[in-house]
Amino acid sequence: MSRWSAGKKIVQMAKELRRQRGGLASAYAMDAVGCSFRHQASPENYFVLRFYELDEKERETYLTSGRSAEADRKLNRHMTAELNRVMSRKHLFYRSFSEFVHRESIYVPESPYLEFAAFLDRREEFVLKPDRGNKGQGIERLKTVDVRDRRSLYDRCREKGLLAEQAIPQHEELERISSCVNSVRINAARDGEGAVRLIGACLKCGAGGAAADNFHSGGVAYPLDLDCGTVTGPGRNNTEIRDYEYHPGSSVCMPGFRVPYWEDVKGCALRAMEHMPELGYVGWDIAVTPEGPELIEGNCHWPGGNIIQLDKIGKYPLIKECLKGVT
Numbered sequence: 001m002s003r004w005s006a007g008k009k010i011v012q013m014a015k016e017l018r019r020q021r022g023g024l025a026s027a028y029a030m031d032a033v034g035c036s037f038r039h040q041a042s043p044e045n046y047f048v049l050r051f052y053e054l055d056e057k058e059r060e061t062y063l064t065s066g067r068s069a070e071a072d073r074k075l076n077r078h079m080t081a082e083l084n085r086v087m088s089r090k091h092l093f094y095r096s097f098s099e100f101v102h103r104e105s106i107y108v109p110e111s112p113y114l115e116f117a118a119f120l121d122r123r124e125e126f127v128l129k130p131d132r133g134n135k136g137q138g139i140e141r142l143k144t145v146d147v148r149d150r151r152s153l154y155d156r157c158r159e160k161g162l163l164a165e166q167a168i169p170q171h172e173e174l175e176r177i178s179s180c181v182n183s184v185r186i187n188a189a190r191d192g193e194g195a196v197r198l199i200g201a202c203l204k205c206g207a208g209g210a211a212a213d214n215f216h217s218g219g220v221a222y223p224l225d226l227d228c229g230t231v232t233g234p235g236r237n238n239t240e241i242r243d244y245e246y247h248p249g250s251s252v253c254m255p256g257f258r259v260p261y262w263e264d265v266k267g268c269a270l271r272a273m274e275h276m277p278e279l280g281y282v283g284w285d286i287a288v289t290p291e292g293p294e295l296i297e298g299n300c301h302w303p304g305g306n307i308i309q310l311d312k313i314g315k316y317p318l319i320k321e322c323l324k325g326v327t
Helices: 003-021 025-038 043-048 065-075 081-088 090-096 113-121 150-160 262-275 316-323
Strands: 105-107 125-130 140-143 162-166 183-190 196-205 220-223 281-289 292-299
Touching: 003 025, 003 043, 025 043, 065 183, 065 281, 065 316, 081 090, 090 105, 090 292, 105 113, 113 150, 113 162, 150 162, 183 262, 183 316, 196 262, 196 316, 262 281, 262 292
Parallel strands: none
Antiparallel strands: 105 162, 125 140, 125 162, 183 196, 183 281, 196 220, 281 292
């Protein structure tokens, strides 16, 4: 990001803080600029992690965007171009991590029309995803009966490079929060001796009738206790200074909610790291079905630090431990 773009984002963020919280936009902007130099904090870090409420000692403990990027460069140093391609292209990821991905899917640009039509015949509903999408953008959940022109949809999927995949049936405890698939994010890192450590976790929940739970697509993230998988406090989104104790779509009280199959979910993240030993730092997105965990994706070069720190405990010391001895 250029300095000009970063400056514009800081100004916009400062104005938003003034609108929602009061105070001087100039004061927020000056403080945010200082945080960008001293703590490599982005405007979103400043807003979501509420740096404006923290002192310098507390700010030093947070895994900011700049610190996360540095960790990525060092911890993922063994990633080859081909492995990076696998992690960034969903259809290649599904093939490589097939023991963790149980849902049926087809990459439409590589599939003949009859295969696509047969896939629709087997499904009452399905999901379309960009093969290289991020931040939950471009995801559609469709009912097969509503598809009036299959050939036209097929052509659109080929043109835009979309996958068609089986909708994930989520555990009933998560379904009552939101019919959108609510997923667990677990960040995992490999230390200098090769041991995998879990850094932090959160539960990402879709808001209202959203098709995705992504934090950048209107979702709300809730902090999770790594030991037991329990929501430890209210959630946040990245647009409002609010604490969401109750889910905004279903009014479910979230603190105290426990993610089903928690030990299996953690085990999925650990086994996924071992499946590709070159991985050093990943944010894993994992759904929970009635039968157990279902891997959605691995965020290799942008694991996301904000959402795993909503428990108000900075994760930078844990990352620094993993970086010891790594050059």
